[in-house]
Amino acid sequence: MLKNLFILIILTIGINSTALAAEKILITINQFVNHPALDAATDGIRNALKDRGFIPGKVEIKFDNAQGNMANAAQIAKHQAALQPAVMVAIATPSAQVTLKAKNANSLLAFAAVTDPNAAGLAGTNIIGVGDQPPISDLLKVIKQTLPQAKTIGIIFNPGEVNSVKMTEEMNKLASADGFKIEKAIVNSSSNIKLAVQQLIPNVDLIYLPQDNLVVSSIDTIAKIALKAKVPVVANDSTLVRKGLLFALGSDYFQDGIKLGNMIADHLSGIKVTPNIQSAGAKTLKFNDKIAAELNIVIPRKEQS
C-alpha cells in the first residue's frame, strides 16, 4: 500500500518535468468559471497579444479554468506559478486573488473582469489590470432622456456576487441623488428569478440589471416577463441588448480583454504600463429598436454612437 503511494508520487514528479523547456515567453491564464463575459475577456486578451506579434512560437499560453470551484482556482494558481511564467493572467476576482497569493515576485499579475480591485486587495508591485467600473452615471443620463416619466428603478441582483453588489450600491447611491426611487429584488438561485421579476414589475418603471452572473444567465426569462408587462430593462453590458434589453451603455468584456492584452504586450516589450490599473474607456450605447417599438418609446437618435 505505502509502496504504491510512493510510486504514485515519484510518477507525479517525473511526468511533465521535461515539458516547457523551450525558450518561449510563458503566459498563464486562470479563468474562474465559464461565462460569456469572462470568455469574451479571455478572447480579447488572446487577440490583442496576437495582433501585437506575440504569436504561438514566441509565446506559450497555458489556459486553465477552475470551473467555479475556489479550491481548484487556488490549486491552478499554484500550479501555474510553479512554471515561473512571465505573466499570470487572472480573469474574475477570486482568480485574481489566488493568483496574487501564489505568484512569484518577478511574475506579472494581469487581471480583468474585476470591478473593485482595491476592495479585492489587488495592490502591490508587478500588478497590472483592467478594472471594469461600469459607467452607471452615464447610464442614468440616458435613462432620464429616454424615459423622462420614470420615477422608480428596480434592481435584480445576487447579494453573493461582489461585482453585482458593488454596482447595485453605486446605482442606488447615484439614482437616489438624482431623485429616483429604488426597489431591490434579491435572488440567490436561478429558480427564484421569475418570482423576483414578477414581484418588481408592478412597482417599478424600469428594471436595471447589474453585471451579475446569476441574473445575466437568466436574461431571457427576465426580458420576456418584463416585456409582457411593458417594463423596459436596461443594463451596462451592451452584449445583452439583443437578448431583449431596451438599451445598454458600457464597455464589453471583449474590449477589456483587448485593453489588457495590449498592456501585457507593452510590458513584454519593455514599455512601462502606467497607470497600472486602467479602465477600458470605450463606451458604447446600444438600443434595441424592436423592443423600443413594442414599448412605444422613441429613441433619441443623436445619442446612438
Add this chain to the structure above:
Amino acid sequence: MNVLQLLGTIEIGLIYALVAIGVYITFRVIDFPDLTIDGSFTSGAAVATVMIASGYNPWIATIVAIITGSFAGMVTGYLNVKWDILGLLAGILTMTALYSINLRIMQRPNIAIMDEPTIFINDNIISLTLVIVIITALLLTRFFSSEYGLAIRSIGINPKVSKSYGIKVGKMKIIALMFSNAFVALAGALFAQSQGFADISMGNGTIIIGLASVIIGETIFLNPKKIFLALIACVIGSILYRIAIAFALNAHGIGLEVYDLNLITAIIVAFTMILPKLKKNWGAK
C-alpha cells in the same frame, strides 16, 4: 509536474484534510449524511477574515471560527434530534441559512486580507498546517478511545443497542456534528488565511471534495478499523485527490481540453478506487 507544483498540491490537500476528517466523523463514525459543511466552511473563512480585517489576533480569529463552525453543527443536530427532521434535510436547511448568515458576517461577498498578519508567517503554510492536522488526528484518536468517544462510535454502529446500554444517542449525535463542523470551519479559516481573502462561494462543493477524499483514503488503506489509521487515510486521501487534479491540469498536451478538468479528475478518482479491487481479482486467479 515539478516539485513546486507538488508542494502547492500538498498545501491545499493538507488544508482540505481537515474537511475530510470532518466528513469522516459524520459519514463514517455516526453514519449521518451531513451537508452543513458547504456552509460551515465559508463560515470559518468569513469569521476568521472579518476578525483579522478588524485587527484581531489571527489565532483568536481562528479559534472563534472553529466555535462558529461547531454552532452550525449543533443547529443541524438539534433540528434532526429534537424535531426529527431528516438528517439530509437538516443539513441542507442549516447550509441554506448559513449563506445569509455568512453574508451578514462579511457584509459583502468578498473580503481581502492580502497584507494583514495571519497565522501563516514566511511561507510556513505546509509545515504549520501539517502540525495542525497531526495534532487534530492525535487529539481525535485520544477522544474516540475515551468512554465518551466510544459511546459516539457505538451509535454509528448500532443505535438501538447503544440506547439500551444507556447511551444518549441524540446528545452524542449533536456532539459529533459539532466536532465535524468545527474542523471544517477550521479548514475554511486556514484556507482563507492562506489565500488572503474570504468569498461567499468559497464553500461550494466542499462536501464533494471531503467525501471523495474519505473514500479514496479508505480504499488505499483497505478500510482501516483503527481510528488513527482512518484519520491518516483521510489526510492521504485528500492529498491524493489534489494530485488527481494536478494530473488533470497537466493533461492538456494529450488532446484533452481545459474544460475536461472535472471529468479527468472524476476518472482518476474512480480509477484509484477500482485499482485495489482489480489487483485482488488478479491475485485470486
